[in-house]
Amino acid sequence: MSKLIIAGQLLKEIAGGVCGIVPGVVVVQDEVITDIIEQVIPASADAGGEQALICPGFIDAHLHLPQFDIVGAHGLRLMNWLSEVTFPAEERWNDPCFAADMTRWAAQQLLASGTTAFAGYATVHHDATRAAMKCVESLGMKAAVGQVLMNRNANPALCRSTSQLLQEAASLADAYPPDGRVEFAVTPRFAIACTDDLLVGAGALAAEKRALIQTHLAETIPECQRVSELFDGEGYVDVYRRARLLTKKSVLAHCIHMQADDMHALSETNSVAAHCPVANSFLGAGSMNRSQLQDCGVRLALGSDIGAGYERSMVRVARAMIETAAAIGADFPTAAEAWHRITAGNSDALGWPEVGRLRVGASADLLVVEPDIPWLTTRVDPLAMLMFGWDDRWIRQTMVRGKSCFRRE
Ligand SMILES: [Zn+2]
Known part of the structure; x- marks a missing residue:
């Protein structure tokens, strides 16, 4: 060349x-x-x-490929937004051709906005996830993509058995190992949609395959309360820790409603908290206290969280990061720090030194x-x-x- x-x-x-x-x-x-x-x-x-x-x-540490065409469903709280808008949208990935077309379109939008690398969720559909990964690979982008693991508390069409999910995830992890340009990420959606055996199986699979882990953590207060009900009073962070889902290769989106112990657990395990300020304001979820997490030694990343996040541009997401911190009266990052976050900073968080x-x-x-x-x-x-x-x-x-x-x- x-x-x-x-x-x-x-x-x-x-x-x-x-x-x-x-x-x-x-x-x-x-x-x-x-x-x-x-x-x-x-x-x-x-x-x-x-x-x-x-x-x-730019590097986007958290987005959802099947949600690019539901951006803007405003006025709903997280759990209603999921059941009324997001899950029906994800059901369409039952068709792998639809998934491939949508991934191509989403990738073109990312490239036009300057994003060349991302960590993203597909859906619970195995063939669609494979089709999406193949599409991303053909475009040459650097990415981690995961088949979403869900076996309860979602639309029935989006739930699979634990054994099927873990088997399918293992085969994608073998096809897309961690040193590849496109790599598989073990992706339990969140503790509400996963039984304990699925979370534990996901943690074991990630350890065996040395795979990246991505999930959501403490986005809203009702979500945290529901997790406590589902897991006999156990804390959200403790559920993940016990399932070996907190590792130096874990990217946990949101981390808004956190106690000091929770932050220490993330810090001790070298887990990464992916801040998604645009999505958080869109769903009225709250505001991550970025500097508090940082002071606790928690590693940070930044994500668009499309489609609750409505900004494709990581520059505008970085601007929202500065504005969110300023709005809650916390120390806010400078522009020089924000530019670093969406480039080298996210590269370090995801363990991708080549980009x-x-x-x-x-x-x-x-x-x-x-x-x-x-x-x-x-x-x-x-x-x-x-x-x-x-x-x-x-x-x-x-x-x-x-x-x-x-x-x-
Ligand atoms: Zn998300």
Whole structure:
């Protein structure tokens, strides 16, 4: 493959979990970044230019592929939103062709919004999950995808037996091992929809296959109360811990209604709390106290949670993260920290060193962004100006493994 020279202002990780900007050139060859030259912008390049932002593709740590066409079902609380809108939508994945078409469409939306890597849920349907994973693989995106495990408290069409679910999950885990570009994630939806034996089986399967685990935790107060009823008074976090679902490869979405002990359990097990601020405000679930979790030593990630989350753009999700923290009077991240979160930060949280950073040897998953605002001459912090003034139309090109997979002329 021929060499590509991409020039502009490079979004670069600097020490301490923040990003900065440095002018330079990224050289891409054979799917990877082979060189980075700083402080020079050549007169001619294959893409970019002096005013362009060159950044790693964004990483979304939590989304649902079958929910891309139910975004905007406003006015419902979590449990009603699930039963009235979400479960009927997920039933359509009974047809694997429908699932493949929808995944392709969803992936195109992600790529157009600058997201090149994600951890996502499919549905309880095995063939549909396989079709979705195949589709994501064909697009070259970096992803973890899971067949959702549910055996109770959902529409009957979406419940399967424990043994069938664990068998099907094991076969997908073998087909998509953890070191692959697309990997399988063990995905019990949440404790309400899983019996104890299913949760325990899921934990054992993840340990055996060294697989990523994704689930939901403490999104709403009624949900936490229901878990306590279903598990004889046991705490939500304790249920997961006993089932060996809290590991350094566990991504737990929401983590809003947490006691100090709960946060310590996440910290002790090195589990990751995936903050989904847009979805949380949409469903009126509450606000995660991000800085409190961080002070407890809990590792964090950030997700869109489409379709309760209505923002596809991880830049706007990052902005919501800042605004949520400010609204509850907590310490809020700077724009430089927020840019780091949706790139290198989420890469670390998901254990994906090959994406999320512009560095030699990394997969050439990157964006050429041409803002139409004076971001380089402003008196405002340029990264804050970009984040708060963000417009998806600035994305000229999204590259995955050195190949252009979205272009806006
Ligand atoms: Zn979710």
